[in-house]
Amino acid sequence: MNGDENMNIEGFRKSLKDFTLEKPEKKPKENYVNVLILRELKSAARFTTDGVEANSAVIRIGNTEETVGKLFGRKQVASDRRKAKALQRTIISEEMNKVVGKDGWNGCTMKVNEMCQRCPECALFGSAASEEGVSITSRVMYDEAYTIRALNAIVEEFFQNAPGDDYAKKPTPGIREPDFFKEGVLFPCVVTLKDVTVEEVLFFLNITDRNSRYGATGTRFGKTQNHILGVYASHREGPSSLEVTRGIALKLAETVQDEDADQPQTMDAKLKQVMYRDTLSVDEVKTIATAVYEEVSERQRIEYKKFDEKAVSGILNELKDDSVVKFQLTQQIEKLKGFVSA
Numbered sequence: 001m002n003g004d005e006n007m008n009i010e011g012f013r014k015s016l017k018d019f020t021l022e023k024p025e026k027k028p029k030e031n032y033v034n035v036l037i038l039r040e041l042k043s044a045a046r047f048t049t050d051g052v053e054a055n056s057a058v059i060r061i062g063n064t065e066e067t068v069g070k071l072f073g074r075k076q077v078a079s080d081r082r083k084a085k086a087l088q089r090t091i092i093s094e095e096m097n098k099v100v101g102k103d104g105w106n107g108c109t110m111k112v113n114e115m116c117q118r119c120p121e122c123a124l125f126g127s128a129a130s131e132e133g134v135s136i137t138s139r140v141m142y143d144e145a146y147t148i149r150a151l152n153a154i155v156e157e158f159f160q161n162a163p164g165d166d167y168a169k170k171p172t173p174g175i176r177e178p179d180f181f182k183e184g185v186l187f188p189c190v191v192t193l194k195d196v197t198v199e200e201v202l203f204f205l206n207i208t209d210r211n212s213r214y215g216a217t218g219t220r221f222g223k224t225q226n227h228i229l230g231v232y233a234s235h236r237e238g239p240s241s242l243e244v245t246r247g248i249a250l251k252l253a254e255t256v257q258d259e260d261a262d263q264p265q266t267m268d269a270k271l272k273q274v275m276y277r278d279t280l281s282v283d284e285v286k287t288i289a290t291a292v293y294e295e296v297s298e299r300q301r302i303e304y305k306k307f308d309e310k311a312v313s314g315i316l317n318e319l320k321d322d323s324v325v326k327f328q329l330t331q332q333i334e335k336l337k338g339f340v341s342a
């Protein structure tokens, strides 16, 4: 879908008709809505599992191996789910009370076996077996996301000097503070919605637009901005986050000019140079990420219908109004009758 068209929710609904369901169904089909997102750190963030070391992974790009930063899929899911549940409590508590009846809706929870299994969030993101033994399979698929730059270029380690020891040159291992990912770090991410309704696509886009915290819940560090670069509707699943990250690093390396035309640098050398840069231009990466996503899709013979960043932002603008979000979620509650435990 071309960006110069003014996309609104109704236009979006019509264009997505062949790739979405009228209401959630119990048997899987092959409808995918792939969302390409660039998560940008707006302040230093902690992404760590052991509480100290930054999450990382070794990835291979061509012949180059490099350790990069990693944002686990499960951390992205947990954060988005918390946001989605909080939003539901804020705007559809009354509607949920009506559906649940008797004692009313408990507001749902993140506790694995205690989720309400009645709300739009449980229906979309899934829930483990409840007391009644029912479980709902998630229809949102995340994967691990990786930084474009090398870990050494994006992580800051902090050491506390022992008090009264001003001239200490070496940090004492015992007082190392948690690693921080620096501001400006970028995580290209692809999230896939499968067999969903348009209302669920809107819910997911809205949550992604609102969510700005992906770090450990215990800390209050790390503001993130999610740039939604495109929505690609298809009957096949799109490229992974890692494929997009790799492609971006390669394309950036291709633009590195040789200092001496007689002695061209190898691709590996250019790649290293890109991965050790102090900063990357967000606008440049946005453009390249989109191009990479589409090129990889083409190589994998994935046909899609595209809604670009401008089209998506038209829809997000409509969703700024909470009453519009409430209307869409209320529609979804209706559509869930018979799908979730009634």
Ligand SMILES: [Zn+2]
Residues within 6 Å of the ligand: 108, 109, 115, 116, 117, 118, 119, 120, 121, 122, 123
């Ligand atoms: Zn729930």
